Amino acid sequence: xxKRLLLAGLAFALGAGVAQTALAQAKPETLVKQRQxxxxxxxxxxxxMAGMAQGKVPYNADTVAMNAAFLDALSRMPxxxxxxxxxxxxxxxxxxxxxxxxxxxxxxxxxxxxNAVQALVKVSRGGDEAAQKAAIGGVGKTCGGxxxxxxxxx
Amino acid sequence: xxKRLLLAGLAFALGAGVAQTALAQAKPETLVKQRQxxxxxxxxxxxxMAGMAQGKVPYNADTVAMNAAFLDALSRMPxxxxxxxxxxxxxxxxxxxxxxxxxxxxxxxxxxxxNAVQALVKVSRGGDEAAQKAAIGGVGKTCGGxxxxxxxxx
Numbered sequence: 001x002x003k004r005l006l007l008a009g010l011a012f013a014l015g016a017g018v019a020q021t022a023l024a025q026a027k028p029e030t031l032v033k034q035r036q037x038x039x040x041x042x043x044x045x046x047x048x049m050a051g052m053a054q055g056k057v058p059y060n061a062d063t064v065a066m067n068a069a070f071l072d073a074l075s076r077m078p079x080x081x082x083x084x085x086x087x088x089x090x091x092x093x094x095x096x097x098x099x100x101x102x103x104x105x106x107x108x109x110x111x112x113x114x115n116a117v118q119a120l121v122k123v124s125r126g127g128d129e130a131a132q133k134a135a136i137g138g139v140g141k142t143c144g145g146x147x148x149x150x151x152x153x154x
Numbered sequence: 155x156x157k158r159l160l161l162a163g164l165a166f167a168l169g170a171g172v173a174q175t176a177l178a179q180a181k182p183e184t185l186v187k188q189r190q191x192x193x194x195x196x197x198x199x200x201x202x203m204a205g206m207a208q209g210k211v212p213y214n215a216d217t218v219a220m221n222a223a224f225l226d227a228l229s230r231m232p233x234x235x236x237x238x239x240x241x242x243x244x245x246x247x248x249x250x251x252x253x254x255x256x257x258x259x260x261x262x263x264x265x266x267x268x269n270a271v272q273a274l275v276k277v278s279r280g281g282d283e284a285a286q287k288a289a290i291g292g293v294g295k296t297c298g299g300x301x302x303x304x305x306x307x308x
Contacts, residue, residue: 034198037191041231044188073227077195 028089035081036093038074045070046139049120053136061127064136068117068124071139075117079110094152106150113142182243189235190247192228199224200293203274207290215281218290222271222278225293229271233264248306260304267296 026034045067051057052064086093087100099106120135180188199221205211206218240247241254253260274289 034194037194037198040188040191041195044191044231070227070231073224077198077224 028083028086029091031081031083031086032089032091032093032095035078038077038081042071042074042078042143045074046143049136050140053133053140059129059133061129061132064132065124068121071117072121075114082106094154096150096152099150102149106146109142109146109150112145113139116142182237182240183245185235185237185240186243186245186247186249189232192231192235196225196228196232196297199228200290200297203290204294207287207294213283213287215283215286218286219278222275225271226275229268236260248308250304250306253304256303260300263296263300263304266299267293270296 048057049064049067052059082095082099084100086095087097116135116139120132120139123131123135126132202211203218203221206213236249236253238254240249241251270289270293274286274293277285277289280286
C-alpha cells in the first residue's frame with residue numbers, strides 16, 4: 001500500500017481548515033487525561049529534537065523529519081481538552097486558572113506554538129541542519145511561552 | 155501561512171518510510187506513559203467515528219476526515235513503547251506477557267491495525283458515507299484483534 005498517497009489525507013483534512021466539531025460531552029476527567037496525553041507525546045517527539053538543537057544528542061535528519069511531522073499533528077490535539085468543565089476538576093492537573101480567565105492570551109500562546117511547529121515542519125525536509133536547529137529552538141520558546149503563564153511551576 | 159503546504163511534511167516524512175531511530179534509553183515508566191498516551195488519543199479520535207458507524211452519533215464527513223488523519227499519525231506511535239525494558243515495570247499496565255513472548259504475532263496485530271487505518275484514511279476524503287463507515291468498522295476489528303490477545307481484559 002502506498003503510504004505516501006494515503007498520508008496525504010492529513011494534509012487534505014487539516015489543510016482544508018476543517019473545524020473539529022464539538023466533542024460529545026466528554027467527562028472532565030477524560031478531557032484532562034486526553035490533553036495530558038497529547039502533551040506527553042509532544043514531549044516524546046520534541047525531546048530528542050531539543051537534545052539535537054542543544055548538541056546533547058547526535059543530529060539525525062530523518063528523526064527531525066519524522067518527529068516534526070508527528071508534532072504537527074500533536075500540536076493540534078490538546079486544546080479542546082481545556083474545556084470550562086475541567087476548570088474545577090479534582091483530577092491532578094497543573095493547569096492554571098489563567099487558562100480560563102485570559103482566554104485570548106491562552107489562544108495566542110497556542111497559535112505561537114502551532115506556527116513555530118509549522119515553521120519547523122517546513123524546514124524539516126530540507127536537510128539544512130542549522131535552519132532546523134533554529135526552528136527547533138523556536139518551538140522550544142513557544143512551549144515555554146505557554147508553560148510560563150498557564151501551567152503551575154513544576 | 156499555508157497549512158496545506160506545510161502539512162505535506164507528514165506525507166513526506168512518513169511516506170518515505172523513514173525509520174525512527176532508536177530512542178535514547180528512556181525509563182520504562184516513561185515508555186509506558188507514552189504508549190498509554192498514544193492509546194488514549196487513539197480512543198479520543200476513533201471513539202466519535204465508531205459512534206457514527208454504529209449510528210449512535212450523527213455522521214459528519216469533516217470529523218471523519220480529520221479524525222482519520224490524526225489516527226494515521228497516532229497509529230504509528232505506541233509500538234516503540236513496548237520495549238523489553240517495560241516487561242517487568244511496576245507501573246500499572248494492562249499489557250500481557252504475550253507481547254514479548256509472541257513478538258511476531260504482536261507485530262502482525264499492529265500491522266493489521268495500521269493497514270486498516272490507512273484504508274480508512276484513503277476513503278475518508280471521498281465523502282462516501284457507506285465506505286467510510288465500513289472502513290471505520292474495519293479499524294474497530296483490528297483494535298479488538300490486538301486487545302484480545304495482548305491486553306488484560308478490562
